[in-house]
Amino acid sequence: MFCIQCEQSNKGGCSVKIGSCGKTDDVADLQDVLLRVMLGVSTFAHRAAQKGARDAEVDAFVPNAWFTTLTNVNFDEGRFLDLIADALEIRARAANLAEAAGADLSNLPQPAVWEPGVTREDLLASAPKAGIQKLLDRDGPTVNGLRALILYGLKGCAAYAEHARVLGSEADAVSAAFHEIAAFLATDPTDVDSLVGQSLKVGEVNLKVMELLDAGNTGRFGHPEVTHVRMTPKAGKCLLVSGHDLGDLARQSRRRQLVILKALPRAA
Numbered sequence: 241m242f243c244i245q246c247e248q249s250n251k252g253g254c255s256v257k258i259g260s261c262g263k264t265d266d267v268a269d270l271q272d273v274l275l276r277v278m279l280g281v282s283t284f285a286h287r288a289a290q291k292g293a294r295d296a297e298v299d300a301f302v303p304n305a306w307f308t309t310l311t312n313v314n315f316d317e318g319r320f321l322d323l324i325a326d327a328l329e330i331r332a333r334a335a336n337l338a339e340a341a342g343a344d345l346s347n348l349p350q351p352a353v354w355e356p357g358v359t360r361e362d363l364l365a366s367a368p369k370a371g372i373q374k375l376l377d378r379d380g381p382t383v384n385g386l387r388a389l390i391l392y393g394l395k396g397c398a399a400y401a402e403h404a405r406v407l408g409s410e411a412d413a414v415s416a417a418f419h420e421i422a423a424f425l426a427t428d429p430t431d432v433d434s435l436v437g438q439s440l441k442v443g444e445v446n447l448k449v450m451e452l453l454d455a456g457n458t459g460r461f462g463h464p465e466v467t468h469v470r471m472t473p474k475a476g477k478c479l480l481v482s483g484h485d486l487g488d489l490a491r492q493s494r495r496r497q498l499v500i501l502k503a504l505p506r507a508a
């Protein structure tokens with residue numbers, strides 16, 4: 241494990257068996273592999289988009305896959321093994337899309353053609369080729385830091401894009417911009433000016449994603465209003481739901497209502 245993703249680490253990064261957040265080294269390595277494959281997915285999706293082709297299934301998979309690698313989102317090793325297998329299939333799907341659209345498929349970067357293996361052992365053995373440690377040693381902290389800025393910025397965009405998508409709010413332009421920046425990152429770029437320029441583009445995309453999320457939430461639940469709430473504690477269990485999970489709560493409430501309705505005795 242070599243992870244410099246967040247401020248929970250008190251040593252400027254985690255490189256031990258278990259990170260400060262509780263992420264194991266195996267999960268961290270599998271996340272690196274997943275993200276490397278995802279850069280390949282966006283490489284093909286971007287080239288297809290340049291020919292006017294897109295695939296809704298590819299676009300929907302991308303934010304979800306990236307989102308899982310954010311701090312504290314998912315530590316389930318089995319889930320990452322599944323996600324990597326799915327990502328390899330999605331990458332093949334995006335490659336077919338690009339080919340069918342007549343896109344230029346020359347000079348593909350390593351994430352577009354990399355085969356990390358299939359089994360858990362294969363994937364963990366491949367992880368050092370996907371981690372940022374190797375490129376840090378090669379390119380130094382400035383270039384690597386700028387690449388990390390883009391990588392982590394895209395993760396943030398993906399998180400909000402996934403929340404918006406769950407609420408039914410998506411935009412082709414946002415997916416296209418995400419793919420373009422991720423395709424740039426797939427080339428392991430070293431030019432500082434280009435890296436700064438793409439970092440600023442991440443900020444632009446994120447603003448659009450926040451608009452999507454706002455439209456998704458207010459379109460479904462209305463605009464927030466000032467209201468009175470009880471401030472005194474009450475004994476018993478509770479659920480804490482953040483604003484991003486209102487859609488999940490609404491869905492679960494409907495399911496729960498259905499379960500209750502089914503459990504009720506039929507009227508005579």
Ligand code: SF4
Pocket residue numbers: 243244245246247248249253254258259260261262263268310311312
């Ligand atoms: S995400 Fe976890 S492993 Fe990575 S730097 Fe933060 S605390 Fe450490």
